Amino acid sequence: MSSVHRSVLFSALERYGSILLVFAAMAVLSRLLSPAEFGVYAVISAILAVISASYQEIGGANYLIQKIALSAADVRTAFTVTLMFSVAVTMAVVVAGVLIARFYGQESLGTGLAVAAISFVLTPFSATITALYRREMQFGKLAVCNLIANTASMIVAILLAALHYSFMAPVWGGVAGNFVLAALLATARRDIKLFRPSLAGATEVMGFGLYSSGISLINVFYNLAPQIFLARILDFSAVGLYSRALGVTQVFDKLIGQVLGPVMMPAIFQQIGAGGELRLIYLDAIRSLTAVYWPSLAFMAIMAEPIILIWLGSSWLEIVPLVRLICIGYLALFAACLTYPVLVAAGRVHDALLSSLISLPPSLCLVFAASFWGVTWVAASMLVTLPFQAAVAIGFIAKRLGLTWSELFAALWKSALVSLMSSIAALLFAVMISLDEIGMVSGLAAGSACAAGAWLTGMTVTRHPLLEKIANASNGLWDRRLNRLFDRRNTQKFAPPSRGGMFDRSVECRSRKT
Numbered sequence: 138m139s140s141v142h143r144s145v146l147f148s149a150l151e152r153y154g155s156i157l158l159v160f161a162a163m164a165v166l167s168r169l170l171s172p173a174e175f176g177v178y179a180v181i182s183a184i185l186a187v188i189s190a191s192y193q194e195i196g197g198a199n200y201l202i203q204k205i206a207l208s209a210a211d212v213r214t215a216f217t218v219t220l221m222f223s224v225a226v227t228m229a230v231v232v233a234g235v236l237i238a239r240f241y242g243q244e245s246l247g248t249g250l251a252v253a254a255i256s257f258v259l260t261p262f263s264a265t266i267t268a269l270y271r272r273e274m275q276f277g278k279l280a281v282c283n284l285i286a287n288t289a290s291m292i293v294a295i296l297l298a299a300l301h302y303s304f305m306a307p308v309w310g311g312v313a314g315n316f317v318l319a320a321l322l323a324t325a326r327r328d329i330k331l332f333r334p335s336l337a338g339a340t341e342v343m344g345f346g347l348y349s350s351g352i353s354l355i356n357v358f359y360n361l362a363p364q365i366f367l368a369r370i371l372d373f374s375a376v377g378l379y380s381r382a383l384g385v386t387q388v389f390d391k392l393i394g395q396v397l398g399p400v401m402m403p404a405i406f407q408q409i410g411a412g413g414e415l416r417l418i419y420l421d422a423i424r425s426l427t428a429v430y431w432p433s434l435a436f437m438a439i440m441a442e443p444i445i446l447i448w449l450g451s452s453w454l455e456i457v458p459l460v461r462l463i464c465i466g467y468l469a470l471f472a473a474c475l476t477y478p479v480l481v482a483a484g485r486v487h488d489a490l491l492s493s494l495i496s497l498p499p500s501l502c503l504v505f506a507a508s509f510w511g512v513t514w515v516a517a518s519m520l521v522t523l524p525f526q527a528a529v530a531i532g533f534i535a536k537r538l539g540l541t542w543s544e545l546f547a548a549l550w551k552s553a554l555v556s557l558m559s560s561i562a563a564l565l566f567a568v569m570i571s572l573d574e575i576g577m578v579s580g581l582a583a584g585s586a587c588a589a590g591a592w593l594t595g596m597t598v599t600r601h602p603l604l605e606k607i608a609n610a611s612n613g614l615w616d617r618r619l620n621r622l623f624d625r626r627n628t629q630k631f632a633p634p635s636r637g638g639m640f641d642r643s644v645e646c647r648s649r650k651t
Contacts, residue, residue, distance in 0.1 A: 154280075154284045154287075155283065155284065155287045156388055158284075158287050158288060158291050159291075159388060160388070160448070161291065162291040162294060162295065163381075163384065163385075163388075163448070163449065164448055164449065165295050165298075166294065166295065166298055166306075166307065167381070167449040167450060167452075167453060168450055169295070169298040169299060169306075170298060170303070170304065170306070170307075171374075171377070172373075172374045172377030172378055172381070172452075172453075173372070173373045173374045173377060174303050174304045174373075174377070175304065175377040175380065175381060176364075176368065176372075176373030176374055176375070176376035176377030176378075176380065177243060177245070177246060177249065177303075177304040177373050177376075178249070178304040178307050178308060179364050179376050179377060179380035180241065180246065180364055180365065180368045180373070180376060181246065181249045181250055181253055181304070181308060182253075182311075182361075183361035183364040183365055184237065184250065184365070185230070185250065185253050185254065185256075185257075186357050186361055187354070187357055187358045187361055188226060188230065189226075189257065189260075189357075201215055201265070201268040201269065201272060207272070209330065209331070210335055210337050210338065211338060211342075212265065212269065212331050213330075213331060213332075213333055213334070213335035213337075214335045214336060214337055214338050214339055214342055215265065215268075215342050216261055216262075216265045216331060216332060217334045217335055217336060217339075218336075218339055218342050218343060219260075219261040219264065219265070220258075220261040223257045223258055223260060223261050224257075224258060226254075226257055227254045227255070227257045227258055230250055230251065230254040230257070231250075231251045231254060233250075234246070234247035234248070234250035234251050234254075235247045237250060238250075240369075241368055241369065243373070245304075245305075248305070249304060249305060249308050252305065252308050252309065252312060253308050253311060253312065255312050255315075256311060256312055256315040259312075259315045259316055259318075259319045260315065260319075262319040262322070262323060262332065263315065263318045263319040263322050265331060265332075266322040266323065266325075266326045266331070267279060267322065269326070269331075270322075278325050281321075282318060282321040282322050282325060283318065285317060285321060286314045286315070286317040286318035286321065287314060289313055289314055289317040290310045290311060290313055290314025290315075290317075291310065291314075292310075293306075293309055293310040293313040293314075294306050294307045294309070294310025294311075295310075297309055297310065355490075355493045355494065355497050356493055356497065358501075359497045359500060359501055359504075362501055362504055362505070363379055363383075363504055363508065363515050364376050364379065364380055366504065366505055366508040366515075367379055367508055367512060367515065370508050370509060371508070371511070371512070375511075375512045378453075378455055378456050378459065378512055379456075379459065379512045379515060379516070381449070381453060381456055382456040382459035382460045382463060382516065383463060385437075385444075385445065385448075385449075385456070385460050386434075386437065386460055386463040386464050386467060415479065415482055415483060415538060416538040416539060416540060418479075419475060419479055419534065419538060419540070420540070420544065420545075420548045421548075421602070422472075422475055423471060423472050423475065423545075423548055423549065424548045424549070424551070424552065424601075424602055424603070425602070425603045425606065426471055426472065426474075426475075427471045427549055427552035427553075427556075428551070428552045428555055428596065428601055428603045429603070430471050431468060431471065431552055431553070431555075431556040432555065432556045432559040432560070432588070432592050434464045434465075434467055434468055435464070435468075435556055435559065435560040435563070436559065436560070436563050436585075436588055437460065437464050438460070438461045438464035438465055439560060439563045439564050439567045440563060440566075440567055440581060440584060440585075441457045441460045441461050441464070442454070442457050442567075442570075442571075443567075443570055443577045443578075443580060443581045444581065445457055445460065446577060447577060447578060447581065458513060458516075459512065459513060459516040462513075462516040462517050462519060462520065463516050463519055465519075465520060466516075466519030466520050466522070466523040466524070467519070467523065469523045469524040469526075469527040469528075470523055470526075470527055471527075472527070472530070472531060472534075473527070473530070475534075476489060476492070476530045476533075476534065477489050479534055479538075480492075480533065480534065480537065483537045483538065485533075485537055488533050488537065489533075491533070492529050492530050492533045495529050496525055496526040496529040496530070497526065499522075499525070500518075500521075500522035500525060500526060503518050503521065503522055504518050504522065531545070551599040551600075551601050552601070554595060554599055555592060555595035555596055555599060555601060556595075557595075558591045558592070558594065558595040559588045559589075559591045559592040559595065560588075561591065562584070562587040562588045562590070562591035563584050563585075563587070563588040565584075565587070566580050566581075566583055566584030566587065567580075567584065570584075
């Protein structure tokens with residue numbers, strides 16, 4: 138089993154475990170917090186995410202991963218630069234929180250921003266170690282630490298929400314999770330020398346980081362702009378509805394994108410170092426991504442109503458059309474997690490920034506205009522903006538890698554057929570649920586099983602390459618376990634017997650005399 142396969146496996150275990158925690162937390166918090174309370178929390182998260190994106194890539198993970206010869210001094214400098222920016226930004230957020238609260242007419246918003254900003258000081262410690270583990274493809278340790286931290290965050294948020302802490306409950310939960318993560322990673326690494334201040338080579342760190350931060354900032358701001366616009370133009374209830382719909386959709390998006398995202402860049406550089414061709418790596422990656430990404434989003438769009446009703450409760454049924462629109466728009470982003478690492482590997486990191494500058498400002502204008510018409514129109518705007526962004530990004534990659542549209546079609550048609558077969562199976566049960574021919578829970582369970590069966594049938598009929606990869610990875614993992622068991626038994630079987638006591642000491646004495 139290759140290191141890439143093991144990394145993907147551990148990343149999947151972590152992300153899927155985290156998604157289960159998110160499922161549970163969303164189900165509980167949706168019944169403890171109102172849409173307006175959740176809307177205030179969403180605005181706090183959006184503001185801090187935009188601020189974080191503006192500087193945390195300066196000396197962040199991507200710099201440490203892509204650097205070919207990485208020294209201890211490079212790591213210390215990257216950490217120091219990030220920490221300096223983090224402390225400065227934390228103080229600025231605390232001061233500016235009062236003004237932001239007045240802008241939105243929500244005085245308690247300032248308190249929430251000040252508390253949430255504590256995470257900025259913790260992030261450099263966890264981010265530096267995370268980057269090193271990703272570079273070394275040690276995703277097992279990351280998985281354990283992240284799952285424990287996410288569990289702590291969920292427990293704190295739910296307990297405080299039950300104690301009527303309102304929107305501050307998930308805010309404190311996030312801070313608790315970041316503290317636990319930083320502590321666990323520092324304990325696992327056991328190398329406090331990484332955190333010794335250093336500014337040697339800071340110019341190089343900041344030079345690369347400016348591009349990465351620019352890309353991160355414009356993308357994060359675009360993704361979170363609807364919450365910021367809606368809070369000012371409409372109200373916090375609209376923000377809560379939109380944020381919850383987006384969160385539900387992104388849970389299924391995380392099944393793929395966030396599993397492969399942390400692995401993607403180090404895996405690409407590893408394959409290139411082994412002689413792989415970037416063009417073929419990209420085509421193979423989108424072939425595998427779409428086979429799971431498209432059917433998952435299509436299933437969510439079709440089964441949105443029973444999923445929302447069972448998961449979040451009847452008070453959130455208003456987001457069903459929003460979820461469907463967002464899912465359809467997200468289908469275009471099948472290669473989004475590949476764009477940045479592929480362009481960096483091609484030596485064209487500035488193309489990633491240029492792509493965002495071309496596609497996101499017009500998309501942002503459309504979202505802003507749609508926000509005056511209501512939250513449904515904001516979701517509907519994604520049917521235009523997301524395909525446009527995907528086309529621009531793929532166009533840049535195709536130009537740099539020498540790809541043709543016919544090659545892209547050849548890589549995607551099997552996944553499209555598999556998605557269609559899976560969607561038809563899910564649609565049959567969705568219709569039966571709407572006609573009350575079958576119960577909500579049983580219909581969702583049966584629809585899931587039939588959609589999975591149709592997906593497997595489609596993968597087999599089309600001879601999709603991903604099916605062979607899954608089989609090879611599973612066999613590799615099984616063979617590895619058998620080899621370890623066999624080696625352990627042989628070691629125990631043929632190990633020389635130990636007599637202990639005086640015999641061992643006499644042997645030691647004789648060896649000393651000799």
